[in-house]
Amino acid sequence: MADDEGFWAVEATALTKDYGDLMAVAPLDLTIAEGERVVLVGPNGSGKTTLLRLVAGLLEPSDGTLLINGDPVGSLDARAATSYLPDNPVLYDDLSLNEHLEYVSRLHEAEGWQDRAAGLLDRLGLSHRADDLPARFSRGLRQKAAIVLGLIRPFSLLLVDEPFVGLDEPGKNALVELLDEASDAGATVIVATHQLEYVSRATRCIGLRDGEVAYDGPPGGTEVTSLVS
Secondary structure: OOEOOEOOOEEEEEEEEEOOOOEEEEEEEEEEOOOOEEEEEOOOOOOHHHHHHHHOOOOOOOEEEEEEOOEEOOOHHHHHHEEEEOOOOOOOOOOOHHHHHHHHHHHOOOOOHHHHHHHHHHHOOOHHHOOOOHHHOOHHHHHHHHHHHHHHOOOOEEEEEOOOOOOOHHHHHHHHHHHHHHHHOOOEEEEEOOOHHHHOOOOEEEEEEOOEEEEEEOOOOHHHHHHHO
């Protein structure tokens, strides 16, 4: 447990993901407290996406243990707590954006989702595309749609993988504000990004290299910069 009041949001012990010819995540010990705002950095192939997918319950660990709010990763409680925004969103070909929002909201029993959806669509400039098929959107619009879908449902742990890629400047600004609000509301927020402008907004930076933790500390400094570039 993190303290007398609750569990760690993320607790990994000897966590490993081994593809045989590739050790994507080396035996890793890591704890992230509830409410922390963490930025995950590292060069391409460092293991950032693999780690996020492990925490999201989308990949099976090769070895070790991984707990989300004290529950085994992949369990119903862990999945209910976790919202994951992938770097390459998967969208249904035959559902409009509004239909996606209703499906995700009802699946996760989100209360008052209609008003929440309208607000998110407005802030990301998608209100006029709500009845269109997001599977046919441009890369940037698909990313905005994924952000709305990731934030419409309840969560206490938010995982975001390279969210700024393909976004225009208004979209980037809106996303930063929404991530701020999620953090202010008490959620644990973990963002993998190469955007140095966002790194400075985190309370903690974890740098990966070859599947291992190469840095764990405050954001900023030349060591962090070398891992982002």
